[in-house]
Amino acid sequence: MTTTAASAGLFLCDTCFQLNRADGLRRPACARCGSHLHARKPGSLTRTWAYLIAAAVLYIPANALPVLNSGSLFETQTDTILSGVFYLWRTGSWFLSIIVFTASIVIPAAKLMSLAFLLVSAQARSTWKPQQRAWIFRATHYIGRWSMVDIFVGATLVALVQLQPFASVVPGPGAVFFAAVVIFTMLATNSFDPRLTWDPLDARHG
Numbered sequence: 001m002t003t004t005a006a007s008a009g010l011f012l013c014d015t016c017f018q019l020n021r022a023d024g025l026r027r028p029a030c031a032r033c034g035s036h037l038h039a040r041k042p043g044s045l046t047r048t049w050a051y052l053i054a055a056a057v058l059y060i061p062a063n064a065l066p067v068l069n070s071g072s073l074f075e076t077q078t079d080t081i082l083s084g085v086f087y088l089w090r091t092g093s094w095f096l097s098i099i100v101f102t103a104s105i106v107i108p109a110a111k112l113m114s115l116a117f118l119l120v121s122a123q124a125r126s127t128w129k130p131q132q133r134a135w136i137f138r139a140t141h142y143i144g145r146w147s148m149v150d151i152f153v154g155a156t157l158v159a160l161v162q163l164q165p166f167a168s169v170v171p172g173p174g175a176v177f178f179a180a181v182v183i184f185t186m187l188a189t190n191s192f193d194p195r196l197t198w199d200p201l202d203a204r205h206g
Helices: 043-063 080-088 094-123 130-161 173-191 197-206
Strands: 010-012 017-019 068-072 076-079 167-171
Touching: 043 080, 043 094, 076 080, 076 130, 080 094, 094 130, 094 173, 130 173
Parallel strands: none
Antiparallel strands: 010 017, 068 076, 068 167
16 A cells, blocks of 8 residues: 555645645644645646646647748748748758757647646546656656747847848747747646646555
8 A cells, every 4th residue: 555645644835845744734834934735736637727728729820820030132031930940951950950840849749748648647537557647747847948949049040130231030920929838838737736647546555
């Protein structure tokens, strides 16, 4: 039989990460910072679903709308994320093209699918391979910070091109939607309580 921290009366403070003993307390509070203690994040599934749905909706205009608008004396050009990937590939910048494609298209889509899978599994109280699901959550949480590579590349191009006469590069509306997708997926990841993955297993052993 598995003994969990919650069953032993130990609660981790979400504010200062102090481990507290809360046996028999009606409204347990952290001994260090006074924050209310909860065995699990309140409303974790509801808030995570809300952030995830918002990210999924914004993912469409983030890829359909241009992220960069460039111009010179002779021509103007607008690029979406995918057209920028193709342009980098055609001009011989294969490594940069792969980085932008992976960070800006593959990773956000993978995060959306991974979080949806974790949410459905938690709501169904599934006991299927909890270690693998815990690994998926840790990987999703870790790679989230690399999803802004495309925005960083665009910002660098804007800064470099503006130094040249008769040329300009300005961010397009797709960049705003893409940044929103990254923010909402990070909020969804932080809202999900990974301990929900193990709760059905503990109940089965109990």
